[in-house]
Amino acid sequence: MTSIPLPIFGQGSQPAEEDGAELDYLTMPEEMAIYRMPQISSDLKAPELAPARAVAECLQQALLAYPEVMPVIDLTGLDSANRAFIDELLGEGEVSALGAGGLRVQESVLAGVWRSQQLEGQQVIADCLEVGVIPQALLQSAFAGAAAQVETDIVNLPEGVMNALPLLAELNAKIAEYRPGTEAHVINLSLLPQTEQDLALLEQRLGKGPVTILSRGYGNCRITATATRNVWWVRYFNSQDTLILNTLEVSDMPNVACASSEDIADSAQRLEEILKVYL
Template sequence: MKAWSANAFPIPVVAVGAGSQPAEDEDFDYLPMPSGMDTFAPPRLPDQIDPAARATAVATLEGLLAAMRAWSFGSAGHPVVDLGGLDSTSLALINDALGQGEVSARVDGSPALRIQETVFAGIWRVIETDAAGRRLADRIEACAMPAEVAARSRAAARAALTPPPPPVGVMNAPAVLAELLHAVDKHRAGSAAHIVNLTLLPMNPADLTWLVEVLGVGPTVILSRGYGNCRITATALANTWWVQYFNSADTLILNTIEVTALPDVAPAAADDFADSIARLAEWTAALCEA
């Protein structure tokens, strides 16, 4: 596995609207969409490991492990390890040791965020870049999901909106929008998600097009490959997300809108986080002996 660079971060996600197929994105390389659930497989280490780089990588991962063990999952102050000061050889070894997991995200803005879950659920690689794509910060965060994903999406969104009159051909979208606006108004931190399943509703292309235009697009796109192939796109309305599931042929099979702080399909669960601590401890021990 090659070291990640500021200009070639492997986030295979694109913003897509309701009922649409993913468009070509020249800035990112797409990973093959899996046909079933992934199972844990340890990352592959290089055949030859520089002793100094190994010592640095082991010390970094042991520090991360200690912080994860001391932290109560879901509480404030989650573990963060700054990688900005590491040499390229040690950084490349840490990349190899952590691998790439099932969830990727990007958050546009200043700075832009590129986020990749490692093979250890709840351990995230977070890179900040400027408008020219230059890397500003590089870190590991251990948590359900880096907090800036939801926070930056919420900060860029509107608390309410006044929709324009629907054009000819729009039938059911205004009723769906009214339901969403009511759910947004009633939403409070910690409340259950309000989900509108567009797949089960009589929505024609004009309905979907108007709904996309009215809701707008926020700064965040997430791809989750853990439970099928799921693309999650923030809208410009607060706490409102397109959640779209695709089959192995990348055909849309389930199209929903969720009013929630962050859809449940994206964050890591507490049980997965605990499992990652055990697996990372074993893998760090193996790295010491490599």
């Protein structure tokens, strides 16, 4: 059999061009977040951990009962030992968020299980667990006091603005049409001819809202509520922190930040496995 040599491609595999240019390409992401069973160091059968065990069992029931029952599980009264147990049990998942009034939200390693804390300075004054696609506190605070429309005034536009105004008009139309639960409207800025001045005007006119969300998966997705009702700025970055997709979205909450019903059903099974091992 005659072997056929195959060409080799990639950076450094090709001779340099006469003008000195070299083959270059976008670096592929190197890491991806995956589920790992929590490693719990405490003896969960210790009598002093009874409150934490009760929380774990209540959480399991909440996962099994979703979406018919969606209780909020209060953790504020737990002592340091029981809180440490809950910290190890939940871990940190892909999605985290900051909101107004010291709101801090972290998805656990169990998708669809969210931990919401209210901070006053560095002190935690409220701490709870919630099962759902997204915590209600984020939905309620994202556009509280937001403008109902985007300003489209064309007087005294900065030099260099070319295509921002039609997008503002499109956003106003979609904001007026949007109803909770309907399909999101996405404007892909990466595919449109936008100048730096266009993007700056969009950012200025839309304003910045109180909620910022980071979704870490295959790269990062940074989601920011604008100061205009139901308009989100969604930016996707690869693992080298290079912007690869820039979008505006009219919706209650971008899907990339949300868990699904299938995620929650899977988390119910995973928590059952964890409790069988440690309890």
